[in-house]
Amino acid sequence: MSSRVPVIGDTTETRRQKWSKAAMITVWMVFLAGPVTDLWTGGHSGPGIAGAATGLAAFVTAYVVLAYRHTRSPLPGRIVYPLLAVLFTLALVLPLTVGLEWLVLFVYVAVATGAVLPVRQAVVGLLACVLALAAVGTHFGTRPSWDVWTSFVIFCLLGGFALISARKTVLTLRELREARAVVAQLAANEERLRLARDLHDLLGHSLSLITLKSELAGRMLPARPEEAATQVADIQQVSRQALTDVREAISGYRRPTLAVELAGARTALDTAGIAAELPHGPPPVRLTPEREDPLAWALREAVTNVVRHSGATRCTVTLQTPDDSAGMLRLTVTDDGKGPSGAGEGNGLSGLRERLALADGTLSTTAGVNGGFTLSATVPSVP
Structure with a gap:
């Protein structure tokens, strides 16, 4: 023993x-x-x-x-x-x-x-x-x-x-x-x-x-x-x-799905000791597999960057329809970490931008004034 x-x-x-x-x-x-x-x-x-x-x-x-x-x-x-x-x-x-x-x-x-x-x-x-x-x-x-x-x-x-x-x-x-x-x-x-x-x-x-x-x-x-x-x-x-x-x-x-990636994000953030706020239930609008795929990849890439590089203590993920963009679904991942390193956009973000463009979507990133980083990915929903 x-x-x-x-x-x-x-x-x-x-x-x-x-x-x-x-x-x-x-x-x-x-x-x-x-x-x-x-x-x-x-x-x-x-x-x-x-x-x-x-x-x-x-x-x-x-x-x-x-x-x-x-x-x-x-x-x-x-x-x-x-x-x-x-x-x-x-x-x-x-x-x-x-x-x-x-x-x-x-x-x-x-x-x-x-x-x-x-x-x-x-x-x-x-x-x-x-x-x-x-x-x-x-x-x-x-x-x-x-x-x-x-x-x-x-x-x-x-x-x-x-x-x-x-x-x-x-x-x-x-x-x-x-x-x-x-x-x-x-x-x-x-x-x-x-x-x-x-x-x-x-x-x-x-x-x-x-x-x-x-x-x-x-x-x-x-x-x-x-x-x-x-x-x-x-x-x-x-x-x-x-x-x-x-x-x-x-x-x-x-092909990844938002449900699977949200569950994986919750586990990854919990394991890393990062307080997580994630949506529950299905997305507010319906997506085709071709448009859900790049959004799920964006969630995976964003959470991976938060866990590995950000040094954050809190991460918030939202899925919502923007008020100024009817028929769209926006994924937002925000952390309170140290922000971008200043080395420019890496291969991961470039690849996400290309995936979203194929689905008529967009990708944007912003850095907070006192640190932190926000990634937003938007794709059209099914009419």
Whole structure:
């Protein structure tokens, strides 16, 4: 079995996500103000301050490794469990030897436990953390416990169970994405099988007939050249028809649709961590396949550019009939990224412009004043 412990989230993929996680961890460090203040104003001896500062530094290091490094890329159990043991031991020793202001360390232990352990182990670890906190905070029952419960135990429970719930939610979302990927792969396999069946049905008879007539023409030569020529003419006719059938079949498979491209755009933007606003339902007007095809290609190209090059956090896709152009359908893709690179129009946009021109459509692009990019593609609808 694997020695890895379940990870709270997926691997951090972008710089923005890394900085966001680091900022969240840094904000939570504000609750260490009590122990830090106690080091300066608690009247401890020099060796006591040195020992407490060393313990606090070790505690923070172990916590950051678990809260940042482990949730980015899971560490093996032989590292995770000793780090949790270090956190728990320091959370026990420092309040007993330095002061009750250090009880806040148990909250960090509870959060780390909920973040990195499987659910059952996390619940057991959280309860052990609460019992230890109550015991140390009340000096093993010799002091009133109300302040300990209201100041630390409640936050310890809330923090621990919140991380357990968050980890379960993230793991569920990951399983959902994996299930979607499996469904997409099964759909692709089914499409390949359908293509294979169609090609077999299209070419099987034609190729058999070509083979039969070729053998027959070979036996007729050189004694009966006229009859052989007739067979050769039949071969040419059958092969041309087979070629026409294959081209029609392949063109139908290659032709994208807006529904399929919108679903693919939603998945691609979600995977890239870009907030997406996309239309639901069919287009507001009816399109012929010849005019829907370039519009679907435009959507694919625009979303691909947003995901790969824009650095955007939000992308909006609309399908609407312009007020100033009756009988037209306009696709608009807008992002809030860094805008165009200034290197001119690439091959992708040039190819889109040519596709749209063949369908009597147009393509336009605009850059925002403070960044961002907008692509608009317009085609005539069916009257």
